Amino acid sequence: MRTSITERHERIIELLGQRGQMRVSDLANELGVSAVTARRDVELLERHGALHRRHGVAYALDAGAAPARSARARADVRQGNGRPRGPVVGMVVPSATYYYADVIRGARAAVGDVGGRLLIGLTNYDLAEEREQIRQLQSRGAKALLLTPAWPTGMAPEEEADRVAMLGVPTVLVERRGQLGFRVDELDRVCSAHAHGGYLAVRRLASLGRQRIAVVARESPTAAQLQAGARSALRHLGVAEESQLVLTSPTTATPAEVEQALNRALDHVVEGRIDGALVHSDADAVQFLQLAQRRGLQVPEDVSLIAYDDEIAGLADPAITAVAPQKFAVGQAAARMALRRLAEMRRASAGLPLSPRHHIELLPELRVRESCGGDPLDVTADTQIMIDRSMSVDPVIRSVSG
Numbered sequence: 001m002r003t004s005i006t007e008r009h010e011r012i013i014e015l016l017g018q019r020g021q022m023r024v025s026d027l028a029n030e031l032g033v034s035a036v037t038a039r040r041d042v043e044l045l046e047r048h049g050a051l052h053r054r055h056g057v058a059y060a061l062d063a064g065a066a067p068a069r070s071a072r073a074r075a076d077v078r079q080g081n082g083r084p085r086g087p088v089v090g091m092v093v094p095s096a097t098y099y100y101a102d103v104i105r106g107a108r109a110a111v112g113d114v115g116g117r118l119l120i121g122l123t124n125y126d127l128a129e130e131r132e133q134i135r136q137l138q139s140r141g142a143k144a145l146l147l148t149p150a151w152p153t154g155m156a157p158e159e160e161a162d163r164v165a166m167l168g169v170p171t172v173l174v175e176r177r178g179q180l181g182f183r184v185d186e187l188d189r190v191c192s193a194h195a196h197g198g199y200l201a202v203r204r205l206a207s208l209g210r211q212r213i214a215v216v217a218r219e220s221p222t223a224a225q226l227q228a229g230a231r232s233a234l235r236h237l238g239v240a241e242e243s244q245l246v247l248t249s250p251t252t253a254t255p256a257e258v259e260q261a262l263n264r265a266l267d268h269v270v271e272g273r274i275d276g277a278l279v280h281s282d283a284d285a286v287q288f289l290q291l292a293q294r295r296g297l298q299v300p301e302d303v304s305l306i307a308y309d310d311e312i313a314g315l316a317d318p319a320i321t322a323v324a325p326q327k328f329a330v331g332q333a334a335a336r337m338a339l340r341r342l343a344e345m346r347r348a349s350a351g352l353p354l355s356p357r358h359h360i361e362l363l364p365e366l367r368v369r370e371s372c373g374g375d376p377l378d379v380t381a382d383t384q385i386m387i388d389r390s391m392s393v394d395p396v397i398r399s400v401s402g
Contacts, residue, residue, distance in 0.1 A: 089145070154224065306322065319370045
């Protein structure tokens with residue numbers, strides 16, 4: 001059975017996590033794809049900061065960068081001199097591709113700025129694997145943790161609240177929230193304001209006169225927040241909320257199930273029940289566009305389209321308007337927060353007061369393109385994408401200290 005790009009990428013990261021390094025040709029054999037396809041996958045993952053690549057060999061992030069470039073450097077690595085002398089920070093995330101690739105890059109940049117080392121653990125949304133990765137990272141010297149726990153709703157369930165809050169090292173939640181009344185809510189955290197992103201999308205669609213707006217998404221913590229933001233926008237703008245349709249597919253949906261959900265939404269477009277759609281993720285939005293075109297539907301004339309996330313939306317034809325979470329900045333802010341907590345440990349041992357805990361939300365931005373009224377000749381909406389994401393960024397931040 002053909003695997004999706006996402007499944008291939010997850011498998012590549014999994015294999016490198018197990019073996020440390022593999023030749024691209026061996027990856028092709030393992031995945032059952034051509035050498036050209038495997039090479040493209042590895043190049044894309046490298047651009048997203050999910051692995052290292054050198055001379056036809058792919059390396060796991062924590063296997064060190066590509067091989068040392070001189071005999072002296074190789075000797076330094078063997079003697080332990082080639083590794084950063086700064087703090088070691090562990091990061092546990094569900095995936096190293098797509099959404100979390102830029103989050104990882106942001107964290108790695110922040111840790112690298114102080115000469116530290118970032119270690120990665122992948123969970124594939126499995127709670128048992130998450131616990132094992134936390135254990136392994138701490139055993140390998142991680143003195144602080146950045147955690148994206150496998151919580152289905154994005155909010156800490158009661159049975160998980162105390163565990164995450166009592167790991168014995170500074171811990172920052174990334175794209176996850178605690179629950180009031182539990183210690184986990186007292187942890188530092190950095191999140192994207194996905195509800196605000198949903199609000200931005202619906203406000204744009206309503207400004208174009210769209211009155212029958214749907215959210216099309218896979219079941220996930222992000223989707224729940226998008227729906228909340230969309231409903232708030234509908235109420236605020238006076239659009240009949242009953243006109244909104246929420247069409248979902250399972251979190252682990254097969255490609256066939258995703259296509260089925262997208263086609264259900266397009267059935268509603270044909271019936272006149274949808275004239276504007278917010279689709280999460282942007283890969284699904286591109287597929288939505290392609291399926292619409294096969295049916296003879298025109299975007300934006302028959303249905304205005306906005307993607308949530310902006311990895312490939314701008315490459316579609318017509319280019320798709322997208323709400324873009326500040327993923328690099330999320331990872332960067334979370335890592336900086338963890339590093340600050342590490343630095344404060346000396347203050348704590350001396351009995352000095354610590355700085356307040358922070359709950360930070362970074363606001364996404366709307367990038368308007370052709371799929372909902374943007375000028376096809378106006379490239380200004382895409383300029384943000386061209387910025388080197390390794391640079392420090394200052395996104396709009398909503399911060400609550402306590």
